[in-house]
Amino acid sequence: MVQYLGIGIGAGLVSALLFGVLLKATPLAIVLYLLAPLPILIVGLGWSHKAALAAAVTGSLALALAVSPFLGLGFSAYLALxxxxxxxxxxxxxxxxxxxxxxxxxxxxxxWTAATAALAFVAIAVIASPSYDAFQTQLRAMSASIVQIQTRGSPSGGAKPDMAQPQGESPTESATGGQASPQPNEVADALARIAPALATQGLAVLLTLYLWAAARIVQISGRLPRPWPDLPATMMPRAVLGLLAASVLLGFAPGYAGVLGMALAGSLSAAFALQGLCAFHDRSRGRVGRGALLFGLYLILFVTQGIALFALTLFGIADTALGLRRPHASAGKP
Structure with a gap:
């Protein structure tokens, strides 16, 4: 027990150091920051969850005392726990x-990885902005900055109105046949609305990659207690579909409840996309040209910059809803 605590304390200090270097704001600091959860996961999988808890507490206290209580609390809520x-x-x-x-x-x-990502996002949002109005103001400001940058970079971003254009008709109306295109403020508001979902999509994928990488490292060292699972056979229970539907409805609620709903909808959509990827791996087993099929899939994902993830999400939802990969009760019977 004492040995586990000692290993956990050491891992917590390493994780806190990797997280704290983000204050340097250099490319190397960002890379090191992305590795911050790995020491906690490694000791948790290789030794004990108590060692991981000791690492989480140690890292949070170290950052709170050495840098600021706010940073220690943020590290605890967003990564360590x-x-x-x-x-x-x-x-x-x-x-x-x-x-x-x-x-x-x-x-x-x-x-659970998807749910954890959503809860971590809401926790760090509440810590950073206890006032929901202040949180929304920050989101709108960031969204407006993104829209402004995109508008400046577009070919029509700096176009001037045509002087020969009919009176009373705006430039956007004449360009779209009388239908006004969305204004930058409207686009920024819409982006701010879905920002929690976009953020938790990435966080859910990152947490999944962290867990996989830590398990691989521990398995190579020979300390992983459980046998390596059949990852392509991964399938979430049908209850997660109900949770996804509830999160979409909750997303229309006011305050941080709505933020939680949007965050959960985003993280669950990422989880279903990952399940769709697993289902593709599973269904392609034993097929001729499986390597080419998988290469083509990942190439499409790379070229489309994640747009194809929407199709994978639908595939994952259908995989859970229809349960085509589940063994039927009559399996093995004549």
Whole structure:
């Protein structure tokens, strides 16, 4: 127990150092910051979830005392506690009648990863802006800056109105046949509305990659207690579909409840996209030219800059809803 705590304290200090270098605001600092959750996940998977909890507490206290209480609290809510929680879930198991262990299913773990990303985003939002109005003001300001940059970079961004244009008709109306195009303020407001979903999409994918990388490292070292799971067979339970529908409805609620709904909808859509990717790997097993199919899929994802993820999300939702990969009750019977 003392050894686990010592390893956890060391991992927490390393994780806090990787997180704290972000204050340098250099490219190398950003890369190191992205590695911050790995030490906590590694000790959690390789030693004990108690070691991971010790790492999370140690790193948070170190940042709070050495830099600022706000930074320590942000590190705890956004990275440290989510890393500990996922390591804890990954090593859950219950004994079977034959004496072996039934490990926590990867589908449920993927669902929890999405939920953890949403909760972490809302937690850091509340910590940064306890006032919802202040939070919305910050989101609108960032969204307006993005829209302004995109407008300046567009070919028509600096176009001047045509002097020969009919009186009373705006430039946007004449360019669209009498229908006004969305104004920058409207676009910024819409972007601010969906910003939590966009943020948690990326965070859910990152947390999944962190968990996979940490598990691989621990497996190579020979300390991973559970056998390596069949990742292509990953499938979230149908209850997650109800959670997705509820999150979309909650997204229309006022205040931080609406932020939670949007954040959860975004993270769950990312989780279903990852499941769609797993289903594609699973269904292509044993097929001729499987390598070319997978290469083509990843090439499309790269070229379209993530637009194809929408199709994967629909594929993942259909995979859970229809359950075509689930063994039927009559399997094995004549």
């Amino acid at each position: 989510p890393a500990w929680w996922l390591a804890y879930l990954a090593l859950l198991g219950r004994p079977r009648t034959d004496g072996s262990l039934e490990w926590y299913p990867t589908g449920r773990l993927l669902g």
